[in-house]
Amino acid sequence: MSHFLKEVVEADANSWGVIINSFEELEKDHVPSLESFYMNGARTWCLGPLFLYEKMEEGLEKSFSQNQDHSVSAQWLNEQSTPDSVIYVSFGTQADVSDSQLDEVAFGLEESGFPFLWAVRSKTWSLPSGMEERIKNRGLIVSEWVDQRQILSHHAVGGFLSHCGWNSVLESVVAGVPILAWPMIADQYLNAKLIVNGAGAGISVGRVRNDQGSETLVSRQSIAEGVEELMGGQEGRSARERAEALGTVARTAVQKGGSSHDTLNKFIDQLRRC
Incomplete structure (x- = not known):
């Protein structure tokens, strides 16, 4: 090797x-x-962005209704009437996220008060007791594959809690959606730095190290605060403006x-x- x-x-x-x-x-x-x-x-x-070339013949602006997407996530998003109100959550396919950390994500999203669509890859994790009933009218959690580009381009989606893999960063940029950056492995840390500090099209989530020092956890409080700031705070509004401007540039490129x-x-x- x-x-x-x-x-x-x-x-x-x-x-x-x-x-x-x-x-x-x-x-x-x-x-x-x-x-x-x-x-x-x-x-x-x-x-x-290379994936945009395949859309040149059909136009860069395609909505869910145009594509007749009948997935659960698409139908749920279509029911959200307020533009930019939903935060989409996905951590990609490579990094393993512990069940305890997923619990913190669930509680953080609940505490934020914002509608959310969360694509979960774990086969072992389940929602904390009683949460399914509490979030049923405000959050959707899916375990099957989702069309991330379509989700990010939906009018209801206004933020992306992301691991900052490069494909996800580009797809979010093209859609003009600001990122709540949570890098986990490899190039994701540099990607997050570029999009947050370089482009100003996102904000970073806070981290704390546990008592044993073996795992860096993101607390439910940090997640809730990050979502609240991205979706409704001044820093989030600025990031959204930068993301939308950058999206126009990316599509024009x-x-x-x-x-x-x-x-x-x-x-x-x-x-x-x-």
Whole structure:
């Protein structure tokens, strides 16, 4: 494995160039820094958000009603009449979240007072006793696969409690939805820093370490406070404005005349000359 990784690193550093699933307006000054790690004048090509290209023929704005989505989550969202009132919660498919931490999330969402749609991956966790009855008119918890892009683009969704995996960050940015950032592993910490501190399109959730120091827990109070601030506070309103503006830029980037579209054409021309 170490020999394989060494070969990968060497091949990467000596490559002709690297394709980045992002767009220039988001990366700003970071592109030259990345290019400095490469040899032979390799070029960084920001072509993203890549998933938007498949939507160019059908238009970038598609609602649930247009797609005739009949899932439980879609129907529940359609019943929420107030725009930007629901916070969507998902922690991706890689990080394992303990049952005790999921309990804290459940209590925090309940205490926040805001409607929520929560996609839970755990097969062992169940709602704390009595909570299902208390949240039945305000929260929906689903365990099956959900169409995250569709959820984020729904008019009722106004925030995203996220682990900040790069796909989730891009999907939230494109939808113009601010993030309550809760990074857990790998690149998620840098992604969260970029979206919160760099772009101003999110806020961070608070953390505390338990007595044994073995697990960093996010308390129900921190979760409730974070949701309340993102969905109804001044910092949250500012993040929403930045997210909406950034979403417009992201969608424009892949259209004719946009930064990613132009870079893609230059990339293809360069390949033809090779």
